[in-house]
Amino acid sequence: xxxxxxxxxxxxxxxxxxxxxxxxxxxxxxxxxxxxxxxxxxxxxxxxxxxxxxxxxxxxxxxxxxxxxxxxxxxxxxxxxxxxxxxxxxxxxxxxxxxxxxxxxxxxxxxxxxxxxxxxxxxxxxxxxxxxxxxxxxxxxxxxxxxxxxxxxxxxxxxxxxxxxxxxxxxxxxxxxxxxxxxxxxxxxxxxxxxxxxxxxxxxxxxxxxxxxxxxxxxxxxxxxxxxxxxxxxxxxxxxxxxxxxxxxxxxxxxxxxxxxxxxxxxxxxxxxxxxxxxxxxxxxxxxxxxxxxxxxxxxxxxxxxxxxxxxxxxxxxxxxxxxxxxxxxxxxxxxxxxxxxxxxxxxxxxxxxxxxxxxxxxxxxxxxxxxxxxxxxxxxxxxxxxxxxxxxxxxxxxxxxxxxxxxxxxxxxxxxxxxxxxxxxxxxxxxxxxxxxxxxxxxxxxxxxxxxxxxxxxxxxxxxxxxxxxxxxxxxxxxxxxxxxxxxxxxxxxxxxxxxxxxxxxxxxxxxxxxxxxxxxxxxxxxxxxxxxxxxxxxxxxxxxxxxxxxxxxxxxxxxxxxxxxxxxxxxxxxxxxxxxxxxxxxxxxxxxxxxxxxxxxxxxxxxxxxxxxxxxxxxxxxxxxxxxxxxxxxxxxxxxxxxxxxxxxxxxxxxxxxxxxxxxxxxxxxxxxxxxxxxxxxxxxxxxxxxxxxxxxxxxxxxxxxxxxxxxxxxxxxxxxxxxxxxxxxxxxxxxxxxxx
Numbered sequence: 001x002x003x004x005x006x007x008x009x010x011x012x013x014x015x016x017x018x019x020x021x022x023x024x025x026x027x028x029x030x031x032x033x034x035x036x037x038x039x040x041x042x043x044x045x046x047x048x049x050x051x052x053x054x055x056x057x058x059x060x061x062x063x064x065x066x067x068x069x070x071x072x073x074x075x076x077x078x079x080x081x082x083x084x085x086x087x088x089x090x091x092x093x094x095x096x097x098x099x100x101x102x103x104x105x106x107x108x109x110x111x112x113x114x115x116x117x118x119x120x121x122x123x124x125x126x127x128x129x130x131x132x133x134x135x136x137x138x139x140x141x142x143x144x145x146x147x148x149x150x151x152x153x154x155x156x157x158x159x160x161x162x163x164x165x166x167x168x169x170x171x172x173x174x175x176x177x178x179x180x181x182x183x184x185x186x187x188x189x190x191x192x193x194x195x196x197x198x199x200x201x202x203x204x205x206x207x208x209x210x211x212x213x214x215x216x217x218x219x220x221x222x223x224x225x226x227x228x229x230x231x232x233x234x235x236x237x238x239x240x241x242x243x244x245x246x247x248x249x250x251x252x253x254x255x256x257x258x259x260x261x262x263x264x265x266x267x268x269x270x271x272x273x274x275x276x277x278x279x280x281x282x283x284x285x286x287x288x289x290x291x292x293x294x295x296x297x298x299x300x301x302x303x304x305x306x307x308x309x310x311x312x313x314x315x316x317x318x319x320x321x322x323x324x325x326x327x328x329x330x331x332x333x334x335x336x337x338x339x340x341x342x343x344x345x346x347x348x349x350x351x352x353x354x355x356x357x358x359x360x361x362x363x364x365x366x367x368x369x370x371x372x373x374x375x376x377x378x379x380x381x382x383x384x385x386x387x388x389x390x391x392x393x394x395x396x397x398x399x400x401x402x403x404x405x406x407x408x409x410x411x412x413x414x415x416x417x418x419x420x421x422x423x424x425x426x427x428x429x430x431x432x433x434x435x436x437x438x439x440x441x442x443x444x445x446x447x448x449x450x451x452x453x454x455x456x457x458x459x460x461x462x463x464x465x466x467x468x469x470x471x472x473x474x475x476x477x478x479x480x481x482x483x484x485x486x487x488x489x490x491x492x493x494x495x496x497x498x499x500x501x502x503x504x505x506x507x508x509x510x511x512x513x514x515x516x517x518x519x520x521x522x523x524x525x526x527x528x529x530x531x532x533x534x535x536x537x538x539x540x541x542x543x544x545x546x547x548x549x550x551x552x553x554x555x556x557x558x559x560x561x562x563x564x565x566x567x568x569x570x571x572x573x574x575x576x577x578x579x580x581x582x583x584x585x586x587x588x589x590x591x592x593x594x595x596x597x598x599x600x601x602x603x604x605x606x607x608x609x610x611x612x613x614x615x616x617x618x619x620x621x622x623x624x625x626x627x628x629x630x631x632x633x634x635x636x637x638x639x640x641x642x643x644x645x646x647x648x649x650x651x652x653x654x655x656x657x658x659x660x661x662x663x664x665x666x667x668x669x670x671x672x673x674x675x676x677x678x679x680x681x682x683x684x685x686x687x688x689x690x691x692x693x694x695x696x697x698x699x700x701x702x703x704x705x706x707x708x709x710x711x712x713x714x715x716x717x718x719x720x721x722x723x724x725x726x727x728x729x730x731x732x733x734x735x736x737x738x739x740x741x742x743x
Contacts, residue, residue: 025215029051041063041113041116044120047316047320048059048060048315053133053221054132061094074087076097077112083097114707130220130309131166133305134308134726141263142444144193145221146268147264147266150223163352165221169578176198176211177277179330184212192607196329197210213238214227215227221307224306228244231244240315247283250324250325252285254332255272255331259294259359260407265297267293268290271331274286281660288310289307294332300358316427323599325347325349325350339525342717345534349591350535352541356557357557362552364670365407365658366402367469368658370388370402372402379494389659391657399418407448408501423435436578439514442463447470449464456468467500472513472676475663475700482684490683495700499601521533521732525721530717531567532565532716537611537742542561542578544580555655556669559667562575564670573611573615574608576615578621580652582624582632588616591616594616620636621646622636623635623637643655675710679700
């Protein structure tokens with residue numbers, strides 16, 4: 001990724017070289033090398049996969065067989081042009097260079113092998129524009145640029161863009177923390193420091209003025225920022241070979257929050273300010289992008305691509321980090337999980353709060369709840385019966401979940417249950433481009449499906465994104481029936497009349513039938529979190545919080561993440577859960593120690609083995625229930641999903657389920673379309689009359705959900721997938737919708 005100014009020629013490599021020149025870099029996504037004899041000469045891309053370079057530059061490492069003692073000159077060419085001068089030899093005898101000037105498309109880097117008595121070595125590189133896309137498919141249109149309203153640390157704005165890809169010139173500013181202060185202030189001068197400046201001592205023991213470099217620019221049509229300790233009055237300009245001395249070689253990917261209104265715009269603010277005083281004081285660097293804020297862009301696959309490009313640019317500016325952690329809350333929690341799972345290696349550990357597995361789980365469980373609330377309004381069921389059918393702690397909790405169906409509803413002005421807000425838009429998106437079923441039927445549709453149309457594909461009849469929601473065979477209220485809370489007649493009436501929704505989220509008499517191709521790609525892309533990709537080999541720390549009463553951040557979502565990981569990997573031993581009111585510094589310290597242990601383990605064990613055996617003693621399940629008049633106290637015990645008082649934590653913090661779980665569905669909540677089985681009378685608590693059986697067959701003509709089986713087209717995530725234009729690991733290309741890709 002291209003960066004502003006600064007030649008690397010003549011730069012020395014100190015301790016950083018020892019870190020990055022383990023040469024644990026990236027191989028081509030489309031190529032997995034079979035076992036082979038060690039080569040006398042090898043080339044490694046250190047900043048990104050060689051077939052997914054962006055912005056025209058890439059950090060390269062070269063290792064020779066006699067790396068510890070070689071004094072032979074290195075000869076390196078890019079597309080026939082000599083670039084040897086950019087490479088510097090490290091203490092171990094290996095070489096690193098920031099290679100610039102890549103052309104768009106295919107490039108070839110060649111190293112002359114004669115000095116080592118071996119054949120020349122080559123590495124093919126594929127370069128994409130800094131504006132993207134690489135793997136997320138064609139840019140979504142329409143799209144509103146917001147650089148003119150994005151505020152910089154000094155109070156100015158980033159400025160207007162003249163390009164359709166929302167590009168702007170990169171800006172670097174500095175802020176500092178005053179002694180005794182809590183918020184950063186603009187640094188008045190880069191040649192002298194103010195007298196009131198604070199100092200900080202990092203994790204690695206560096207004491208320095210608390211000055212932070214803030215870089216802001218455009219990337220993948222979003223606005224990126226990276227922040228790092230750097231004293232411009234005495235530190236040299238950062239390069240991969242001379243990173244700021246205050247950087248502790250640890251990096252944090254920052255994700256935002258939300259989802260509704262996250263479509264068709266760049267975003268005028270970051271979701272979470274990367275200027276995190278506590279982490280910067282310790283020497284961490286942080287990076288983010290407006291497209292990593294789901295309220296700007298509720299597309300986790302695009303967030304993964306953007307994270308990939310952002311980390312690449314960071315490495316090419318400052319060097320390879322020792323590790324990279326991801327942090328997020330609510331929408332940022334599921335984005336952290338999904339990016340780490342679908343793009344393994346980008347993230348080495350995740351700490352999340354207000355957890356969901358993915359936005360789709362919120363939307364689809366919301367549709368189930370919405371259908372129930374619609375039915376309840378026409379029924380004479382008691383409050384207790386409604387609670388049993390809904391699975392939540394109360395009808396209020398169910399209604400709050402139901403209102404999240406708004407993420408699937410493109411129709412403005414719809415009047416429905418209290419609190420329902422369909423067609424949620426940010427004011428930046430003009431009215432003229434917004435969808436309306438009669439006034440603007442070709443307008444942009446504000447749904448979680450349409451914002452990810454490159455993954456789901458489009459219906460040729462309507463042009464709308466295909467939808468994965470399916471409730472065929474779902475026996476709503478089954479557990480309430482089995483528990484004797486509702487009668488068989490009430491169960492039948494509910495399932496006869498529950499219906500579904502159409503492509504505009506209008507209530508329909510018939511059940512909804514999900515598009516099976518869209519369903520498969522939801523799994524393949526990680527839009528539905530799988531848990532068996534990158535999450536299989538990194539620490540996942542769910543650090544709260546607790547709420548079962550309202551606002552839809554419910555406990556079952558937390559446990560669904562753990563259950564998905566368990567099913568995919570055989571256990572969830574790399575998943576840690578604390579519930580309640582959690583001191584954030586305590587959870588951060590545990591994750592930092594865990595990942596440090598893993599990265600310091602240079603054994604030949606697998607990543608899965610390392611993440612389990614290096615789990616620190618403090619990384620035990622538990623809860624932090626609030627106590628009147630005192631600080632929360634940690635109770636160490638396994639966290640289990642239960643509304644019963646079967647443990648101390650569950651007595652204080654009970655967990656309730658979802659509509660599908662109350663219909664007999666699994667805790668993981670990721671069966672988008674169930675396989676069907678014949679009706680079995682024993683499921684209903686006894687023998688059925690002939691008329692009952694006939695009525696059941698009328699309600700469920702094709703059978704009922706068999707929750708013991710995987711869902712229809714439920715497949716593992718395709719890691720490092722592409723939806724175009726990159727051809728490697730291509731799952732689907734919306735520009736060629738009839739092309740059949742076998743995976």
